[in-house]
Structure formats: C-alpha cells, structure tokens
Amino acid sequence: MAKLPDLEALAIFAKVAETQSFSGAGEALGLSKATVSKAVSRLEERLGTTLLHRTSRRFALTETGRQLAARAAAMTAEAESAECEAMDQAVSPRxxxxxxxxxxxxxxxxxxxxxxxxxxxxxxxxxxxxxxxxxxxxxxxxxxxxxxxxxxxxxxxxxxxxxxxxxxxxxxxxxxxxxxxxxxxxxxxxxxxxxxxxxxxxxxxxxxxxxxxxxxxxxxxxxxxxxxxxxxxxxxxxxxxxxxxxxxxxxxxxxxxxxxxxxxxxxxxxxxxxxxxxxxxxxxxxxxxxxxxxxxxxxxxxxxxxxxx
Incomplete structure (x- = not known):
C-alpha cells in the first residue's frame, strides 16, 4: 500500500523556498529552525533527491527543488483555501x-x-x-x-x-x-x-x-x-x-x-x-x-x- 504524501513536510518546504531561510520559515509557521530543517531532510530522504544546497552562507534550490516548491506552494494555497471555506461555512450558513x-x-x-x-x-x-x-x-x-x-x-x-x-x-x-x-x-x-x-x-x-x-x-x-x-x-x-x-x-x-x-x-x-x-x-x-x-x-x-x- 502506497504511503500518503508527507503534506506537512511539503508545506514547510514551500515556506522555506518562499522565505529563502530556515529561520524565516520557522518564524512564519511558528516552528523551531530545527523542526523546519528536519522536515526538509525527511522530505529529501523520502524523495531520494536533494532539494536545496545550504551552507552557513549560501542557500539555493536545486532544479528538482524549484519544481517541487512551486507545486508545494500551490498545494498549500489550495489547502488553506479549502480550510478557510470550511471554517466560513461553519460560522455562516452556506x-x-x-x-x-x-x-x-x-x-x-x-x-x-x-x-x-x-x-x-x-x-x-x-x-x-x-x-x-x-x-x-x-x-x-x-x-x-x-x-x-x-x-x-x-x-x-x-x-x-x-x-x-x-x-x-x-x-x-x-x-x-x-x-x-x-x-x-x-x-x-x-x-x-x-x-x-x-x-x-x-x-x-x-x-x-x-x-x-x-x-x-x-x-x-x-x-x-x-x-x-x-x-x-x-x-x-x-x-x-x-x-x-x-x-x-x-x-x-x-x-x-x-x-x-x-x-x-x-x-x-x-x-x-x-x-x-x-x-x-x-x-x-x-x-x-x-x-x-x-x-x-x-x-x-x-x-x-x-x-x-
């Protein structure tokens, strides 16, 4: 049986790509920098590929990382929209x-x-x-x-x-x-x-x-x-x-x-x-x-x- 996508890691990775920073992504999501780093590493291990190069001074997405970041961002936006719509229906009769x-x-x-x-x-x-x-x-x-x-x-x-x-x-x-x-x-x-x-x-x-x-x-x-x-x-x-x-x-x-x-x-x-x-x-x-x-x-x-x- 196929595993479900790691949606949490994908959403965190999309935020890392957006902010170009582990600490920036953590701040935006209310997570520690270590948690963000572990989520990206977990995603790379699951996919069997490197998504970004990072050193103490440099941060760059790989080609696979750029493609995945765009789709992960779209997925996250759609999930947020669905969640907002559901919450809106819970409050207003619709x-x-x-x-x-x-x-x-x-x-x-x-x-x-x-x-x-x-x-x-x-x-x-x-x-x-x-x-x-x-x-x-x-x-x-x-x-x-x-x-x-x-x-x-x-x-x-x-x-x-x-x-x-x-x-x-x-x-x-x-x-x-x-x-x-x-x-x-x-x-x-x-x-x-x-x-x-x-x-x-x-x-x-x-x-x-x-x-x-x-x-x-x-x-x-x-x-x-x-x-x-x-x-x-x-x-x-x-x-x-x-x-x-x-x-x-x-x-x-x-x-x-x-x-x-x-x-x-x-x-x-x-x-x-x-x-x-x-x-x-x-x-x-x-x-x-x-x-x-x-x-x-x-x-x-x-x-x-x-x-x-």
Whole structure:
C-alpha cells in the first residue's frame, strides 16, 4: 500500500523556498529552525533527491527543488483555501444540507415550510429525501432527519419536538353498514387496513386509558400500504378501518368525513423527533440553521385545534 504524501513536510518546504531561510520559515509557521530543517531532510530522504544546497552562507534550490516548491506552494494555497471555506461555512450558513423526512408529513408540512427557510438563508440549499423507511443517516450521507416513532437508544442525537397522536378511524358509511366496534376484539370482525412500517404491521396493540388493560388485535383487511396517506382514500370510501396520525386525519375528522372509534383505547405513544448523527464535533452553521428552523416550526401548532405536547 502506497504511503500518503508527507503534506506537512511539503508545506514547510514551500515556506522555506518562499522565505529563502530556515529561520524565516520557522518564524512564519511558528516552528523551531530545527523542526523546519528536519522536515526538509525527511522530505529529501523520502524523495531520494536533494532539494536545496545550504551552507552557513549560501542557500539555493536545486532544479528538482524549484519544481517541487512551486507545486508545494500551490498545494498549500489550495489547502488553506479549502480550510478557510470550511471554517466560513461553519460560522455562516452556506452550502448543502441533506434532510430526510417521512413521506406524508414531509409533503404536508416540511416541503411547504422550506421556501421560508431558503428565503432567510439564500446561500443554503436543501436536498430533501422523503420516505417512510428508516434512513441510515451516516451511510446515506444525511445531515439530519425528522422521524416519527418511539425512538430506540442509538448513536443518533435526537430532539423531541411534539407528540404525534394516533387514533383508529372509519367513515360514517362504513360504521352504518358494519357497525361500530366497542372493544378491541370487535375489530377482528371488521376490515382493518394496515400500515406496513408499524413495528407489528399485521396487528394493533391498544391500552385502555382508564384500566390499563392491554389488547392485541390481528388485522384482516383488503389493503396494506407503506404510506399512511395511501390508506386514506380507502377509509373515506368506506372500505375499512385504519389507524391514522393526527396530522393526516385531523381535517377529515373535523369535517365529519371520518369518525374516531375506540376512543377510550390508546395506541402506543410516538413522537416527532429531529435527529442527527452523534459526535463529530460542532455542526456546520447551515445544518444548525435548518434544524433550529424546523424545531421552531414543528414545536408550534400546525392546524386549527392542534395541541402540542
């Protein structure tokens, strides 16, 4: 395996060539003259050639030294420019932020919010990835993500923004035709539509809000989908019962197109979280700016009657 270039020695050599002096290079770089001399000697030994002739009175670059000095100086200038640009982005919001979000919540609330953020930060761009799958932030190269779940312990840094309430809903036409379930076990005689990304996609687990009694119901219905919005059309058409988060069903419930059922039973609690890869030092300013914006936006009410918890 080839060794990496000795970038430190190359940068020191470029400064020696620029100042025509070991002591001058040391002063400019904050290094001792001995350290500068050792770096140049190390570079000569690595390359197998003499880069400069030096005596107590004379200093001169060899032909190889002159060619290398020019390229080392260009390399050092490019590295300094890259470093300055990175530091500038760390202080001022600028550059690309890769954001992942659930499909339905992303379409309804994240995408409409981004124009305001981008207007505030014209030097920032956002790559928005919408999917209900759990995205590997590190492997996928994402800076942050919104997740709706009961988050397990992980290496991610998580910030809870709000509770996401879920309830079981059906259309008035379905209830008029098939009857209204009173207890969880009644659901086994009904057409229940499933969401594929639940921890238990083929069953619902409910807890009575008064007694704490728990019940698990196996689903039996004509449709399962990997997106909650995809179930809404079938529920509205009276084809079955579904569990839906409040940010999807609130308007249909408010306007009477859907009715909550089994309201004295709760589904497992979930929340909206803002997550980012853990560790690695301070975030770039562009990422912090977007995360702070999303946190402020989604910790506030999003629809009439919305109660943030």
């Amino acid at each position: 550059g690309l932020v890769r954001l992942a979000a659930p499909m339905s919540f992303g379409m309804a609330y994240v995408a409409p919010a981004l124009p305001e953020f981008l207007a505030r930060h014209p030097d920032v761009s956002v790559d928005l990835h919408l999917s209900d799958e759990v995205i590997d932030l590190v492997g996928g190269g994402f800076d942050c993500a919104l997740r709706i779940a009961a988050l397990p312990d992980s290496s991610l840094t998580a910030r809870r923004l709000r509770a996401v309430r879920r309830c079981i809903v059906a259309s008035p036409s379905y209830l008029a035709q098939r009857g209204r379930p009173v207890r969880p076990e009644d659901l086994e005689r009904h057409s229940c539509l499933g969401y594929a990304y639940l921890p238990t996609a083929n069953s619902w687990r409910l807890t009575n809000v008064v007694t704490g009694e728990e019940a698990t119901v196996r689903l039996n219905g004509p449709l399962r989908a990997n997106n909650a919005d995809a179930l809404t059309h079938s529920v509205l058409a009276g084809l079955g019962i579904a569990e839906q988060p409040d940010f999807i069903h609130w308007k249909d419930v408010a306007e009477g197109r859907l009715e909550p059922i089994l309201t004295d039973w709760n589904l497992p609690a979930i929340s909206l979280h803002l997550v980012s890869p853990g560790g690695g030092g301070p975030r770039p300013a562009r990422v912090s700016a977007l995360m702070d914006f999303l946190a402020a936006r989604f910790a506030a009410p999003l629809w009439p009657g919305d109660k943030v918890e």
